Amino acid sequence: xxIAGAAQAQDTASTAQVSERHWSFxxxxxTFDRGALQRGFQVYNDVCATCHSMRxxxxxxxxxxxxxEDQVKNLAAAKEVDDGPNDEGKMFTRPGRPxxxxxxxxxxxxxxxxxxxxxxxxxxxxxxxxREGGPNHVFGTLMGYKxxxxxxxxxxxxVTQEQKQANGQMKTVVxxxxxxxxxxxxxxxxxxxxxxxxPLQENSVTYADGTPATLEQQAVDVSTFLAWAAExxxxxxxxxxxxxxxxxxxxxxxLFAVKKKVWRxxxx
Amino acid sequence: MAAKWMNNxxxxxxxxxxxxxSFLDHELNEYPTPKNLSYWxxxxxxAGIMLVIMVATGIVLAMHYTPxxxxxxxxxxxxxxxxxxxxLLRYLHVNGASAFFMVIYIxxxxxxxxxxxxxxxxxxxxxxxxxxxxxxxxxFMGYVLPWGQMSFWAATVITxxxxxxxxIGDHIVTWLWGGFSVANPTLARFFSLHYLLPFVLIGVVMLxxxxxxxxxxxxxxxxDTKGPQDTIPFHPYYTxxxxxxxxxxxxxxxxxxxxxxxxxxEAINYVEANPLQTPPHIVPEWYFLPYYAILRSITFDIxxxxxxLIGVILMFGSILILFLLPWxxxxxxxxARFRPIYKQLFWVFLVDAIVxxxxxxxxxxxxxxxxxxxxxxxxxxxxxxxxxxxxLIETPKxxxxxxxxxxxx
Numbered sequence: 001x002x003i004a005g006a007a008q009a010q011d012t013a014s015t016a017q018v019s020e021r022h023w024s025f026x027x028x029x030x031t032f033d034r035g036a037l038q039r040g041f042q043v044y045n046d047v048c049a050t051c052h053s054m055r056x057x058x059x060x061x062x063x064x065x066x067x068x069e070d071q072v073k074n075l076a077a078a079k080e081v082d083d084g085p086n087d088e089g090k091m092f093t094r095p096g097r098p099x100x101x102x103x104x105x106x107x108x109x110x111x112x113x114x115x116x117x118x119x120x121x122x123x124x125x126x127x128x129x130x131r132e133g134g135p136n137h138v139f140g141t142l143m144g145y146k147x148x149x150x151x152x153x154x155x156x157x158x159v160t161q162e163q164k165q166a167n168g169q170m171k172t173v174v175x176x177x178x179x180x181x182x183x184x185x186x187x188x189x190x191x192x193x194x195x196x197x198x199p200l201q202e203n204s205v206t207y208a209d210g211t212p213a214t215l216e217q218q219a220v221d222v223s224t225f226l227a228w229a230a231e232x233x234x235x236x237x238x239x240x241x242x243x244x245x246x247x248x249x250x251x252x253x254x255l256f257a258v259k260k261k262v263w264r265x266x267x268x
Numbered sequence: 269m270a271a272k273w274m275n276n277x278x279x280x281x282x283x284x285x286x287x288x289x290s291f292l293d294h295e296l297n298e299y300p301t302p303k304n305l306s307y308w309x310x311x312x313x314x315a316g317i318m319l320v321i322m323v324a325t326g327i328v329l330a331m332h333y334t335p336x337x338x339x340x341x342x343x344x345x346x347x348x349x350x351x352x353x354x355x356l357l358r359y360l361h362v363n364g365a366s367a368f369f370m371v372i373y374i375x376x377x378x379x380x381x382x383x384x385x386x387x388x389x390x391x392x393x394x395x396x397x398x399x400x401x402x403x404x405x406x407x408f409m410g411y412v413l414p415w416g417q418m419s420f421w422a423a424t425v426i427t428x429x430x431x432x433x434x435x436i437g438d439h440i441v442t443w444l445w446g447g448f449s450v451a452n453p454t455l456a457r458f459f460s461l462h463y464l465l466p467f468v469l470i471g472v473v474m475l476x477x478x479x480x481x482x483x484x485x486x487x488x489x490x491x492d493t494k495g496p497q498d499t500i501p502f503h504p505y506y507t508x509x510x511x512x513x514x515x516x517x518x519x520x521x522x523x524x525x526x527x528x529x530x531x532x533x534e535a536i537n538y539v540e541a542n543p544l545q546t547p548p549h550i551v552p553e554w555y556f557l558p559y560y561a562i563l564r565s566i567t568f569d570i571x572x573x574x575x576x577l578i579g580v581i582l583m584f585g586s587i588l589i590l591f592l593l594p595w596x597x598x599x600x601x602x603x604a605r606f607r608p609i610y611k612q613l614f615w616v617f618l619v620d621a622i623v624x625x626x627x628x629x630x631x632x633x634x635x636x637x638x639x640x641x642x643x644x645x646x647x648x649x650x651x652x653x654x655x656x657x658x659x660l661i662e663t664p665k666x667x668x669x670x671x672x673x674x675x676x677x
Contacts, residue, residue, distance in 0.1 A: 028527065056345045122539070125345070129530060130538035190548075230538075233348070233355040240356075241526025245519060252515030259512045262504050266303055 020136055021220070025227060028242060031235055032228045034066040039207050040225025041065060043218050045075075046205050048124065051116065051196075053104035056125035057229055060098040064232060065225075072098050079103040117182050119195050128223075128230040135227045140188035142219035145198040149185035152176035157192035271297055295481060300499035301506055302487035304671050308382075309485065310513035311375040317514060318368040319473065323466050325361040333413065335459035337452045340415035341540045359529040365407050366532045367521045369555035372400060380593075381614055383602030384486045390594040392479040397590045399472050404556070404587075406465040409458040411553060416537030421550045423450045423458070429563070432577035449543065490603025491667055498671040549631055557628030558621055559583050564632045565644040582644065589651050596651055598659030606665040610658050617650050 024033040041062065044054070059076035063069060076096035081103050084091035096103060106112035112120045122130075131137045144156075152158050155176035162170045177191050186194040200222075203213045211217060228234070271293045273279045283289040332351050334343040347354035376396070379385055385393035412423045427444050431437040446453025484493065493499050500506075524531060532554060536547050552560050566579040589596075604611040620643050627640035 056342070056349065061349075126538040130535055132535050237355065237359075237526055237529075241522070244522055244526060248515060248519045248522065252512065252519060255508070255512040255515045259508045262508050266500055266505065 021139060023135055023227070024224065025234060028238055030238070033224060035209065035211075036221045036224040037065040037228055038067065039209065039211060039217075040221035040223070040228075042208060043200070043205050043222040044124070044225060047199055048222065049102075049105060051105055051112075051121040052124045053106070053112075053121075054102045054125045054229060055104060055123055057102045058098070059096060059100055059102065061229075061232065063098075065228070069098075076100060082107075117195065121196070124226055124229070126230045128227045130230075135223045137188060138226055139219050139223040141186060141194070142200055142222070143216065144186040144188035146185050146187065147198065149179050155185070155192055156187035295502075296507070297501060297503045299481065299484075299502040300493070300496070301485055301502045302493050302498060302671055303500045303505075304487050304489060305485060305506070306488050307509075307513060308374070308378040308488070310510055310517075311371050311378060313510040314371045314513065314517050315368065315375055316473065317517075318364060318371055319466070319469065321360065322364045322368060323470075325357050325364065326463075326466065329357050329361055330463060333459075335413065335456050337415060337455055337541070340413060340455060344414045356525070359525045363521065363525050363529060363532065365410065366553070366555065367517075367524075368403065369407070371517075372403065373555070376400070377618065380617070381604045382486055382488060383490050383597070383599070383604070385594045386597065386602050387594065388483050389479070389486065392476065393594060394591050395472060395476045395479055397587065399469065399476060400590075401587060402465055402469050402472060406462055406469065407553070407555070409462040409465075412455065412458050413462065414537065415455065415541045417539045417541055417545075417547050418534045418537040418550070420450060420541035420543065421547055422552055423454065425550055426552075427454070429576070429580045429583075432574060432580045434577070451543075486602065487671060488603060488605060489668060489671060490601060490606065491671065494670050551629060554625065554629075557626075558624035559586060559628070561624040561628035561640045562586050562644045562647065564628075565637075565640040567632075567637060567641075582648070586647060589648070593651065593655075597655045598657075599662065599664070600659075601664040601667065606667055607658075607662055608665065609662045610655075613650065613654055613658065616646075620646050620650070 024030055024036065044052075059072055062072045062075060067075065076098050079096040079100075080093045081096045081100050082091060083094050086092055106115065109120050128134050128138055133140070149155075152174045158174050158176045160172060160174050163173045165171050177193055179185050179193055183193050183195055184197055185192055200215055200218050202215055205213050205218060207213050231237075271289075273289060274283070274293070279289050329347060332343065332347045332354065334340055344358065347358055349355075351357070379393065379396070408422075408426065412419045427441055427450060430444065431441045433440060442448065444454070445451070446457060484499075487493075534551065534553075551557070560583075563579045563583040566575040566582060569575050570578060599607060599610065601607055604614055623639065623643045624647065627636050627643060630636045632640070
C-alpha cells in the first residue's frame with residue numbers, strides 16, 4: 001500500500017463485524033432452547049464433525065440436551081472408536097459408548113493439518129469462550145461469507161486512504177485485504193479472510209424435527225449448541241447465583257442493621 | 269475485663285498450657301482500636317478472607333488438576349465439566365485472584381493517602397510490600413497452570429526477561445525453565461511453587477498482623493491514640509463492621525463469579541497452548557498491566573545498557589521503591605486530610621496508575637508509547653522527587669488535638 005505525503009488512513013483492516021443477536025440463554029434467567037440444542041448437535045454431527053473435533057464432550061453429555069439414554073447409546077454406537085490393547089495386545093475399533101469422548105475426525109493434529117492445507121481446524125468444545133464476541137462471533141462467522149467476494153468498496157475490512165497522485169492532487173483510494181488461494185471472504189474474521197470454505201448452505205442438513213433448515217436457522221442452532229458445549233453449567237450457575245445473591249442481599253441488609261445498632265453506643 | 273469463657277474449667281486448663289484463649293481475647297476482643305476508622309479500613313480483613321478462599325479453593329482444585337503439558341488443559345476442563353461444583357471452584361479461584369488484587373490495591377492506596385507507612389509502622393508497610401510481591405509471583409505462576417495460549421506465552425515473555433541480566437542472564441533463564449524453552453519442567457515447578465507460596469504468604473501475613481498489633485491501627489486523622497477515650501474494643505465494633513463489609517464485598521465478588529466469570533479473562537486462554545503459534549496480542553491479567561506498561565516503555569538503549577534491561581529494572585523497581593516510601597516521604601504529618609498539596613498529588617498518582625494500566629492493555633504502538641513513557645516517568649518522579657519535596661515545602665493544616673476531641677465538647 002503506497003502512502004505518500006500526508007496520508008490519512010482509516011484503519012479498519014482489523015475490524016470484524018460481530019452481529020449482536022438475542023440468545024435464548026442470555027441474561028439472568030435465560031435457558032438453552034432444547035430444540036435448538038438438538039438441531040445444533042445434528043448440524044455439528046452431520047457437517048462440522050467432518051473436520052472439527054469436540055474432544056471435551058462425551059456422548060453421555062447429550063442426555064442434558066434432551067436425548068433419551070437409548071438415543072444417546074445409538075448416537076455413540078454409530079461411530080467406530082479406537083480402543084485397545086486387547087488381550088492379544090492388538091489395538092482395535094469398536095462401536096462408541098456413552099462414556100466415550102466425541103470421536104475426532106482425525107487421529108492427531110498432523111493428520112488434521114495434512115488434510116486441511118496445513119491449518120488445523122480448531123476443536124469446537126470451547127470455541128464460544130475462546131473468541132471475543134462468543135456466540136455472536138460464531139454466528140457471524142457462519143453468516144459472514146459472501147461469494148463471490150465483494151469489491152473493496154463493500155468489504156467489511158476496507159481501508160480508505162487519501163493518496164497523493166502524480167499531479168499533486170489527493171484521491172480517495174479504497175483497498176481491502178486480498179483473498180488468496182484456498183481462502184474465502186468472511187466479514188466476521190479479523191482481516192476478513194478465513195481458510196474454511198463456507199460450511200453451511202440452505203438445507204445442508206435435514207432436521208429430524210422438520211424445522212426448515214435455512215442458513216440462519218442452522219447457524220443459530222449450531223451456535224446455541226456450541227455455546228452450551230462451552231458452558232454446560234450455565235443454567236445451574238445462573239440459578240445458583242440468583243439464590244446466592246438474594247441470600248447475600250438479605251444477610252448484608254441485616255448485618256448493616258446490626259452494625260448500626262452496635263455502633264449507636266459509640267456515635268452517642 | 270476478661271471474656272466469659274475464662275469461667276470455664278476446660279478453657280482455663282487449656283489456656284494455662286497453651287494460651288490461645290487469652291491470646292484471642294486480648295488480640296480480638298479487647299484490642300484497642302481507634303474509634304474513628306472509616307470503611308477504607310475494612311480492606312485488610314477482606315484481604316485475609318480472600319487468602320482463605322484462595323487456599324481452600326486451590327487445595328480442592330489441586331486434587332483434580334494434572335501438572336503435565338499433555339494433560340493440564342484437559343484436567344481443567346475435567347474440573348469444569350465433571351467434578352462436582354468444579355466450575356464453581358474454578359471460577360471462585362480465578363476471580364478470587366482478581367478480587368484479591370483489587371482489595372490489596374485499595375488497601376495499599378489507603379496506606380498512601382493516610383500515611384500508614386510512617387513511623388512507627390515502617391516495617392508493617394514493608395512486610396505488606398513483601399505480601400504484594402509474593403502475591404504477584406503466586407498469581408503469575410497460577411495463570412500458567414491451565415496451559416492455555418496466554419498461559420504459555422505470558423510465561424515465555426516474562427521468564428525471557430531475565431535473559432537481560434548481563435553475563436549470567438541466559439543461564440538463569442535456562443535454569444528457571446528447566447530446559448531450553450517453557451515446557452513440562454517449567455509447568456511442573458510452577459505448580460509446586462504455586463502450591464508453596466500461599467503458605468509462605470500466610471506466614472508473612474502473621475508477621476504483618478504482629479507488626480500491626482504492636483502499635484495498633486492508624487486512623488483517618490493520622491494522629492496517635494492518646495488513651496481509652498480514643499479507642500474501642502475490636503469486638504464487637506469492628507467485627508460487626510467487617511462482617512457487613514464482607515457482605516457487600518461478597519455480593520460484588522460472587523456476582524462476578526456467577527454471572528460474568530470470564531469478564532477479567534482473556535478469551536484466547538481457552539485455546540490450548542501452542543508453542544508454534546504466537547497470539548496477536550500478549551497481555552497479562554489486569555492487575556499486572558501497569559507494570560507491563562512500565563516494562564515496555566523503555567524503547568531505547570542507554571549507552572551499553574539495553575532498553576530491555578532498563579525496562580526490567582524499572583518494572584521491578586516500581587514495586588521495590590515502595591520499600592523506601594517511609595523515608596522518601598519527608599512530611600511530619602501522616603494523613604493527607606491535613607496535607608493540601610500532597611492530597612492533590614495522591615489523585616494524580618492514582619490517575620497515573622490507571623493510565624499505566626490502560627497503556628499496558630493496548631499494543632505498544634502509536635500514541636500508547638509516548639503516553640506510557642510519560643506515565644512511567646511520573647510514576648517514579650512521584651516517589652523520588654515529588655514526595656520528598658512536598659513534605660518539606662508544604663504547610664499542613666492544623667491537626668486536631670485528639671481523636672475524641674471533635675466529639676467531646
